[in-house]
Amino acid sequence: MRNTFSNETQILGLLGHPIKHSYSPFIFNITAQLLNLDLTYLPFDVPPAELKYAVKGMVTLGFKGWNVTIPHKETIKRRLNSLSEEAALVGSVNTVVNDMGNLVGYNTDVNGVYESLLPYKDEIGGLDVTVIGAGGAARAVLYTLIKHFRPGTINLINRTEQRADTLKDYFYNKMRYPDIKTQILFPPRVQEVISNSKLIVNTTSVGMYPDSGSQLFPEAKAFNRGQVVFDLVYNPVETNFLKMAKGEGAVTINGLRMLVAQAAKSFELWTGQEMPVPAIHDAILNYIK
Numbered sequence: 466m467r468n469t470f471s472n473e474t475q476i477l478g479l480l481g482h483p484i485k486h487s488y489s490p491f492i493f494n495i496t497a498q499l500l501n502l503d504l505t506y507l508p509f510d511v512p513p514a515e516l517k518y519a520v521k522g523m524v525t526l527g528f529k530g531w532n533v534t535i536p537h538k539e540t541i542k543r544r545l546n547s548l549s550e551e552a553a554l555v556g557s558v559n560t561v562v563n564d565m566g567n568l569v570g571y572n573t574d575v576n577g578v579y580e581s582l583l584p585y586k587d588e589i590g591g592l593d594v595t596v597i598g599a600g601g602a603a604r605a606v607l608y609t610l611i612k613h614f615r616p617g618t619i620n621l622i623n624r625t626e627q628r629a630d631t632l633k634d635y636f637y638n639k640m641r642y643p644d645i646k647t648q649i650l651f652p653p654r655v656q657e658v659i660s661n662s663k664l665i666v667n668t669t670s671v672g673m674y675p676d677s678g679s680q681l682f683p684e685a686k687a688f689n690r691g692q693v694v695f696d697l698v699y700n701p702v703e704t705n706f707l708k709m710a711k712g713e714g715a716v717t718i719n720g721l722r723m724l725v726a727q728a729a730k731s732f733e734l735w736t737g738q739e740m741p742v743p744a745i746h747d748a749i750l751n752y753i754k
């Protein structure tokens with residue numbers, strides 16, 4: 466890792482609360498090292514009440530940009546001058562670019578979802594899909610599916626059904642998408658819906674380290690050959706959900722590809738440079754292991 470700086474070292478960062486477990490400092494600092502760039506990326510634990518001061522400080526100190534994570538992804542919007550189309554439609558921001566004090570918000574999770582699903586684009590079009598979860602990550606998944614993949618019915622399943630209903634209304638109002646069906650996360654009906662879907666995406670945090678043993682539903686026949694199953698969780702790299710899907714013959718996609726792809730887009734927005742994605746993917750894989 467970098468341990469020397471110059472008078473011109475470019476500073477990037479992350480605002481979140483908490484941020485201890487983020488992999489972003491590792492990803493961006495390794496990238497700077499591999500590309501021999503004079504930049505550093507620092508994490509800042511900023512509680513909600515301090516966000517406006519942190520943003521002012523970053524502008525004053527000349528940060529070129531920064532990432533935003535929970536709980537600031539929505540509240541940061543009112544501190545910015547404008548939003549990209551994706552950020553405006555998804556309703557949240559994970560990347561800010563500071564162009565001489567003009568702050569623009571982007572949502573690069575959308576790029577992460579897009580890159581992860583791109584190899585299966587032709588298979589997904591017109592067929593029913595299932596998205597589990599109705600939080601911030603689900604918004605990026607729904608936007609990407611609606612905008613770029615044109616599936617059939619989107620089954621939106623969540624523990625708290627009302628949150629799923631809110632998202633359904635949101636995407637109807639914002640994108641005029643009429644074909645989202647919501648339901649509560651409750652077996653065995655969930656498995657039935659899943660088994661009739663071409664693509665299944667887990668956007669919940671269930672299965673994430675340190676609760677890697679937790680499961681969305683008990684082991685039961687839900688997946689089959691010909692399905693594509695994507696879990697946004699990246700630690701562990703292969704969740705119980707993916708193991709179950711793989712065991713029943715489905716093609717699986719882990720959250721690591723999305724993690725690196727969303728970071729690559731942020732990096733490009735800040736520096737105009739391409740991240741060496743395969744090298745970073747391998748580095749983070751070793752780091753997690």
Ligand SMILES: NC(=O)c1ccc[n+]([C@@H]2O[C@H](COP(=O)([O-])OP(=O)(O)OC[C@H]3O[C@@H](n4cnc5c(N)ncnc54)[C@H](OP(=O)(O)O)[C@@H]3O)[C@@H](O)[C@H]2O)c1
Nearest residue numbers: 598599600601602603624625628668669670697720723724
């Ligand atoms: N790979 C990547 O690059 C990437 C990017 C973004 C996010 N993620 C991952 O995606 C996950 C969700 O992030 P987020 O920002 O969407 O979080 P969030 O806004 O807090 O939403 C969390 C979602 O998980 C559900 N959930 C939480 N605990 C649950 C449980 N025990 N049983 C059933 N459902 C449960 C919540 O349901 P309720 O509505 O009922 O609470 C909600 O739908 C996290 O693990 C995050 O690390 C990965």
